[in-house]
Amino acid sequence: QLQQQESGPGLVKPSETLSLICTVSGGSISRSSYYWGWIRQPPGKGLEWIGTIYYSGSAHYNPSLKSRLTISVDTSKNQISLKLSSVTAADTAMYYCATRITGALWDAFDIWGQGTMVTVSS
Amino acid sequence: SSELAQDPAVSVALGQTVRITCQGDSLRTYYASWYQQKPGQAPVLVIYSKNNRPSGIPDRFSGSMSGKIASLTITGAQAEDEADYYCNSRDTSGNHVVFGGGTKLTVL
Numbered sequence: 076q077l078q079q080q081e082s083g084p085g086l087v088k089p090s091e092t093l094s095l096i097c098t099v100s101g102g103s104i105s106r107s108s109y110y111w112g113w114i115r116q117p118p119g120k121g122l123e124w125i126g127t128i129y130y131s132g133s134a135h136y137n138p139s140l141k142s143r144l145t146i147s148v149d150t151s152k153n154q155i156s157l158k159l160s161s162v163t164a165a166d167t168a169m170y171y172c173a174t175r176i177t178g179a180l181w182d183a184f185d186i187w188g189q190g191t192m193v194t195v196s197s
Numbered sequence: 198s199s200e201l202a203q204d205p206a207v208s209v210a211l212g213q214t215v216r217i218t219c220q221g222d223s224l225r226t227y228y229a230s231w232y233q234q235k236p237g238q239a240p241v242l243v244i245y246s247k248n249n250r251p252s253g254i255p256d257r258f259s260g261s262m263s264g265k266i267a268s269l270t271i272t273g274a275q276a277e278d279e280a281d282y283y284c285n286s287r288d289t290s291g292n293h294v295v296f297g298g299g300t301k302l303t304v305l
Contacts (some may be wrong), residue, residue: 122283124294182294183230183245
């Protein structure tokens, strides 16, 4: 059973770059059936899709974040990383890493990490 | 604003049936999936690809779709079903994932 664990700094200053790591255990991220996604949730608000990446490195980003966002895969470390530049208070959120299962007409996130809280503040 | 619209709050009497809906143009083409989230916890997938339950999800949870509306039905709601529920699908371009704004379910 795959498990993900998110890790990050907890506190980031405005205008700086937020960097998070999702470490996968229980299997290789190179399994061809899985995509890997990042989802965030501001305090008291709903879920927002950030982006998704395949183990090959092919990625799709939320258009509203695309200009500031980089998601990458390190298969040697079994990790997925997220970098979000020029952060503001609006980027304060719980950030989740999840496995994405998909078909021709659907997508779902079936295994979620516990999340890591990131606060943007000076 | 989300491309998938959900009612902010719904309530149901214990043991009764409740339907939570998700509406959006992309649902005419793409299937919805549903998540349950309890306070302080990560979301849990309860329905994927319109009406498929992951292992371990009780069969009182079911999904359906009609037109541009997807529905999550809980038949015989239990106290432990009190939670926030989110739908997700693709946007109308088919290239991106979108979530609904969430519905808070109260079991009375």
